[in-house]
Amino acid sequence: xxxxxxxxxxxxxxxxxxxxxxxxxxxxxxDRGLFLASGRKNPRTGGVILSRGERGEVEAWCNEDPxxxxxxxxxxxxxxxxxxxxxxxxxxxx
Numbered sequence: 227x228x229x230x231x232x233x234x235x236x237x238x239x240x241x242x243x244x245x246x247x248x249x250x251x252x253x254x255x256x257d258r259g260l261f262l263a264s265g266r267k268n269p270r271t272g273g274v275i276l277s278r279g280e281r282g283e284v285e286a287w288c289n290e291d292p293x294x295x296x297x298x299x300x301x302x303x304x305x306x307x308x309x310x311x312x313x314x315x316x317x318x319x320x
Contacts, residue, residue: 230275231302247292
């Protein structure tokens with residue numbers, strides 16, 4: 227599993243005009259089977275996505291995010307080997 231930590235490089239007001247295209251990109255990530263869960267950080271400095279797949283494929287997909295293309299945000303990607311989960315979340319195990 228990969229943890230995608232998205233951090234804004236600009237004030238939120240500058241990110242907002244790109245939000246719809248970013249969310250379309252997120253939806254396509256789910257459609258491709260790459261994303262398992264996603265959401266905003268609180269405070270709102272970016273977001274987090276739980277992803278699966280080959281790291282190279284996921285990195286390439288992140289580079290297509292309109293936030294990255296337009297220098298609005300950047301990703302830090304951390305690989306996680308899930309060894310234990312709460313009941314019902316066993317599918318998250320690698």
